[in-house]
Amino acid sequence: MLAQDLRPEEIFRRDRATGFPLFGSQRLLITGVPTLQRFGNDLRTIMGQRTSATVMTRLGYDTGLAAAMALADMYEFDSPEEWLKSFKVLLPATGMAVERDSQIHFDPENKTLRYTGIWEKSFEAQVWSMFTGGASDKPVCHVLSGIVSGFFTAILGKDVLVHELSCKAQGHDYCTFEARPMEEWGEDPLKIHEPLDEDWLNDEIHRLQKELKQSREVLEKRDQELQRLKTGPEKNRHGIVFRSPEMGKIVELAEIAAPSNSTVLVQGESGTGKELVARFIHKASQRGDEPFVAINCAAIPHTLIESELFGHLKGSFTDARADKKGLLVEAGQGTIFMDEVGELGMEVQAKLLRALQQREVRPLGGLKTVPIQARIIAAANQDLREMVEQGAFRQDLFYRLSVFPLLIPPLRQRREDILILARHFLSRLDPSHPGFTPEVVRRMQAYHWPGNIRELENCVEYAYILSSREPIHMRHLPISMAEKPRDIFDDLAGDFPTPRELVRRYARHVLQHTEGNKTQAARLMGVSPVTLWRYLNQEAET
Numbered sequence: 001m002l003a004q005d006l007r008p009e010e011i012f013r014r015d016r017a018t019g020f021p022l023f024g025s026q027r028l029l030i031t032g033v034p035t036l037q038r039f040g041n042d043l044r045t046i047m048g049q050r051t052s053a054t055v056m057t058r059l060g061y062d063t064g065l066a067a068a069m070a071l072a073d074m075y076e077f078d079s080p081e082e083w084l085k086s087f088k089v090l091l092p093a094t095g096m097a098v099e100r101d102s103q104i105h106f107d108p109e110n111k112t113l114r115y116t117g118i119w120e121k122s123f124e125a126q127v128w129s130m131f132t133g134g135a136s137d138k139p140v141c142h143v144l145s146g147i148v149s150g151f152f153t154a155i156l157g158k159d160v161l162v163h164e165l166s167c168k169a170q171g172h173d174y175c176t177f178e179a180r181p182m183e184e185w186g187e188d189p190l191k192i193h194e195p196l197d198e199d200w201l202n203d204e205i206h207r208l209q210k211e212l213k214q215s216r217e218v219l220e221k222r223d224q225e226l227q228r229l230k231t232g233p234e235k236n237r238h239g240i241v242f243r244s245p246e247m248g249k250i251v252e253l254a255e256i257a258a259p260s261n262s263t264v265l266v267q268g269e270s271g272t273g274k275e276l277v278a279r280f281i282h283k284a285s286q287r288g289d290e291p292f293v294a295i296n297c298a299a300i301p302h303t304l305i306e307s308e309l310f311g312h313l314k315g316s317f318t319d320a321r322a323d324k325k326g327l328l329v330e331a332g333q334g335t336i337f338m339d340e341v342g343e344l345g346m347e348v349q350a351k352l353l354r355a356l357q358q359r360e361v362r363p364l365g366g367l368k369t370v371p372i373q374a375r376i377i378a379a380a381n382q383d384l385r386e387m388v389e390q391g392a393f394r395q396d397l398f399y400r401l402s403v404f405p406l407l408i409p410p411l412r413q414r415r416e417d418i419l420i421l422a423r424h425f426l427s428r429l430d431p432s433h434p435g436f437t438p439e440v441v442r443r444m445q446a447y448h449w450p451g452n453i454r455e456l457e458n459c460v461e462y463a464y465i466l467s468s469r470e471p472i473h474m475r476h477l478p479i480s481m482a483e484k485p486r487d488i489f490d491d492l493a494g495d496f497p498t499p500r501e502l503v504r505r506y507a508r509h510v511l512q513h514t515e516g517n518k519t520q521a522a523r524l525m526g527v528s529p530v531t532l533w534r535y536l537n538q539e540a541e542t
């Protein structure tokens, strides 16, 4: 999961039985800003400014810590950075503030963090100016500082403290803050962990503290946030929706190939969208306004394929009741897309080769040849080169077709695209559908998608029909998907490797999957290349 893919309305939900607002599975309490103002004032009066600031910060700290852990339970983040960045995405949905201009220096390996940024519209600064008037001599956003401290502490795995450097309540345009590990600030100036002097705390404050800890304004600015997230960095070019660099490369190559007249060979597993890429090339070429003729070579009986492609004259065989132009000619100045070209028989392959070499066809039963002007895009879901080696496909035809080869990776090798495609298909069915639950997102991202994009599209449509405008739950998924994946430890049987050995085997497994590409493997595992290197090279424990 990437931070930018989080959708607050999928995280802040309502319990169907009670109507209570929920954050993941945690119950939330909606409290108005005036309540907090009164609480803050009372606290300052009873305890003085310094201690009340500490209480408010501690309150935020526990909330932030719990929120970070709950979020990690909901989603598998691609990396600790993405987990860290998720705070900024979710902050507006809590009604507390909007963060901008963040500068992040984060090294999860060495547990170092320096995070600076700006809070706009902090609720605490707003409360101050609404009810107190005048400029404060100190920053006032204590709960907010505490929440960010707690949230980052969970991620870094050691204490982080946020200092508010300047505050809107002091008369500035906005608040600025800086987060660092606690040790870098010197002692714990806000006593986040130390017990407070009991004298300061009467029962009433305990009660209010508990109440405030759970309080949130959750559903405000929901539409605003939704709009903001909709314009994410995903790309849609002529219907090809993607974010992965792998697919970006394919689109880039297709754009380069489009204006030429070269024959293109699109290869990829079934359901990866080969025809979409062919249409993209057609549209982006000068032939874009001419016909796009598609033929699936596997769907037409062997006896008819010749006349489909090359045409026939009346009476050339029993069923030939009239002259027929072949598709190669019918495509005119346009593009002919020949899918599953690996299914062509040897005889047709020979004729196709001749037609491509001479740029003309002779219809069945005819003597005169007709010129071909169309551009040819072929596609196959088998590895044609392998078929050539096995003698099942003509080598000369293979070279003639693969002037410009494109290999579309299967969906499981570009997991970044799964969620945006799923959302794309869902919004095409219903733009205002409430989306997927976190469990479903996790399942979709972990699933291996043997049927690729077509299977994903069918799955979304199936779930959409069952969900009847509710968020899509696990129970709405097709059975093939809802099944729990097999336990990965089944294969270990009586073998009990040490955790280090297990990590080493796992790293090798992922590396095999990426065909030795270490950067890609590290990205899949959510670790740095250095960590991957360490995994691979660690010696077995003795």
Ligand SMILES: [Zn+2]
Pocket (backbone or CB within 6 Å): 122, 125, 139, 140, 141, 164, 166, 167, 168, 169, 174, 175
């Ligand atoms: Zn402030």
